Amino acid sequence: MKKVIIAPSILSANFTALQHDIKIIEDAGAEWIHIDIMDGHFVPNITIGPVVVKSLRKATKLFFDVHLMITNPEKYWREFQKAGADIITFHSEVLTDKKKLIEDIKSTDIKVGISIKPATQVSEIKDLLSYLDLVLIMTVEPGFGGQCFMEDMVPKIKDLRKIIDKNKYKCLIEIDGGINSKTSSICIKAGADALVSGSYIFSAENPKDAIESLFI
Numbered sequence: 001m002k003k004v005i006i007a008p009s010i011l012s013a014n015f016t017a018l019q020h021d022i023k024i025i026e027d028a029g030a031e032w033i034h035i036d037i038m039d040g041h042f043v044p045n046i047t048i049g050p051v052v053v054k055s056l057r058k059a060t061k062l063f064f065d066v067h068l069m070i071t072n073p074e075k076y077w078r079e080f081q082k083a084g085a086d087i088i089t090f091h092s093e094v095l096t097d098k099k100k101l102i103e104d105i106k107s108t109d110i111k112v113g114i115s116i117k118p119a120t121q122v123s124e125i126k127d128l129l130s131y132l133d134l135v136l137i138m139t140v141e142p143g144f145g146g147q148c149f150m151e152d153m154v155p156k157i158k159d160l161r162k163i164i165d166k167n168k169y170k171c172l173i174e175i176d177g178g179i180n181s182k183t184s185s186i187c188i189k190a191g192a193d194a195l196v197s198g199s200y201i202f203s204a205e206n207p208k209d210a211i212e213s214l215f216i
């Protein structure tokens, strides 16, 4: 099976000891860290803002995979870019002119992704694939960690894989929500390049073993 990127989500980390938890996933061999930004509007939950991301930037060299679950990414993305994001992924559902935001983000030296909620089809973003570095397919309703993987999203992963391969796009497919050792292999077989995993890794007795179990 091919090597996928594992992006542990700090949403399930211990927020009183983020530096400690980041060290654990670094030592476990993770190269990315998934940072969930929620505004209490696009999703019914609020998390962290650019101030925290900026502080975390001083604590690690991990690739910052910033997932904006916010209604106005065009208003706030730059704050996250300045704070040290390596990729900014915004939601397809919140904007009509997605191309403009893609171009703005790409005009800096960071990467750009688009995320789709479970009810959003791949066809909504198909025309943008050649400009994107990543598509984040949600396999839970965005807002909270610890939910169950929606198996009916698997055909979406397969469809997207086919389109990307057929057109030789360089865009990665990342999957977010309910990833554990069982659902990871379903996603990898369906064509995922990167997997976000929060509660499974951070609630494990041994996060290193948990991360390793996602590759198989």
Ligand code: DX5
Residues within 6 Å of the ligand: 009, 011, 012, 034, 036, 067, 140, 141, 142, 143, 144, 145, 146, 147, 176, 177, 178, 179, 196, 197, 198, 199, 200
């Ligand atoms: C949910 C977030 C996820 C979340 C995943 O809205 O986007 O990144 O942290 O958590 P688990 O792995 O617990 O489903």
Ligand code: ZN
Residues within 6 Å of the ligand: 009, 034, 035, 036, 067, 176, 196
């Ligand atoms: Zn996320």
